[in-house]
Amino acid sequence: MKFHLSTVYIKYINHHWNWNSHNSIILNLPNPSSMEVERVQTLALDELKELPSQFIREAKEQPENTKAMEGINVPVISLSQPHQILVKEITQVASEWGFFLLTDHGISPTLIQRLQEVGHEFFSLPQMDKEAYANDPSMGRFEGYGTKMTKNFEEKLEWVDYYFHLMSPLSRVNYDMWPKNPASYREITEDYSKEMLRVTDKVLDLLSEGLGLETKVLKCSLGNEEIELEMKINMYPPCPQPELALGVEPHTDMCALTLLIPNDVPGLQVWKDNNWVAVNYLHNALFVHVGDQLEVIMFYFYFFIINLHKLIKEMMVVLYLLAVSKVAKEVTLHHLC
Numbered sequence: 001m002k003f004h005l006s007t008v009y010i011k012y013i014n015h016h017w018n019w020n021s022h023n024s025i026i027l028n029l030p031n032p033s034s035m036e037v038e039r040v041q042t043l044a045l046d047e048l049k050e051l052p053s054q055f056i057r058e059a060k061e062q063p064e065n066t067k068a069m070e071g072i073n074v075p076v077i078s079l080s081q082p083h084q085i086l087v088k089e090i091t092q093v094a095s096e097w098g099f100f101l102l103t104d105h106g107i108s109p110t111l112i113q114r115l116q117e118v119g120h121e122f123f124s125l126p127q128m129d130k131e132a133y134a135n136d137p138s139m140g141r142f143e144g145y146g147t148k149m150t151k152n153f154e155e156k157l158e159w160v161d162y163y164f165h166l167m168s169p170l171s172r173v174n175y176d177m178w179p180k181n182p183a184s185y186r187e188i189t190e191d192y193s194k195e196m197l198r199v200t201d202k203v204l205d206l207l208s209e210g211l212g213l214e215t216k217v218l219k220c221s222l223g224n225e226e227i228e229l230e231m232k233i234n235m236y237p238p239c240p241q242p243e244l245a246l247g248v249e250p251h252t253d254m255c256a257l258t259l260l261i262p263n264d265v266p267g268l269q270v271w272k273d274n275n276w277v278a279v280n281y282l283h284n285a286l287f288v289h290v291g292d293q294l295e296v297i298m299f300y301f302y303f304f305i306i307n308l309h310k311l312i313k314e315m316m317v318v319l320y321l322l323a324v325s326k327v328a329k330e331v332t333l334h335h336l337c
Helices: 040-045 083-096 109-123 127-131 187-210 216-221 292-306
Strands: 011-013 018-026 076-078 099-103 144-147 161-168 229-236 248-251 255-261 268-272 275-276 285-289 317-324
Touching: 076 083, 083 099, 083 187, 109 161, 109 187, 109 229, 161 187, 161 285, 187 216, 187 229, 216 292, 255 292, 285 292
Parallel strands: 018 317, 076 099
Antiparallel strands: 011 248, 011 268, 018 255, 099 285, 144 161, 161 229, 229 317, 255 285, 268 275
């Protein structure tokens, strides 16, 4: 098969109360932070009639002017297919789309529901209780409760608060930065982490085979048992003028792989063939996004190892992002375990 290195842009529009859950293999870099932080959720609770100017997008970025293309569906891949068909299909879709829905993954719907519930419970706590876990990126403290204050070139902000912490390897996990309330957060999140690591391993194994490599090559390239698993919960509160704002502006994930557990609220879109394509909800399916880090590694293996003869691309939203990564200086394409 032919592998294309193509940047996959995604964005989230604030339509409704949405809940999602992600796993990613990512490379996280420091984000600038403001010394005075005004929480987006606090603004929403003030029952604003109009958006503050820093959240109002230019006309070309506003949702009504960037509508998704109709009649195009993001590919759906079932893990229950015969192995060779699955290898071929997932590799082709990862190459051509960089994004797909994954079904028959074996994660219990009950676990997903419990994870959603503890996420909602945390963001429903009194503000003072949440601030006890406040992070400070300007001081190098990235884990904890925060608000994205990084402005784009037009000085605009995204309508989002978040909670971020490391989940794996255990030697680097700081449980003090995990919410103590709700009390069941740790148990549920650890169960979720195990399931997402299992699915992540499966996807990486399939992609390795699809590239003609040994099964564990991609996982080894990403650190093997030392890859980091990170959780980021993005919460988008009710927006008074959702037609003017974005929950997440167009971006790529600086990661190897992102696995997202969605709910039935629309809003996520993927850039494909010069058009935005809506990612429709499918019950009990994972959204899988191939990130920048994995694209580069797959590109390397395909073109430089396999084909040397060829010339060398209004409601709250809660997103759970799990990141598996290594420190940037340790990520090398030539070292395999």
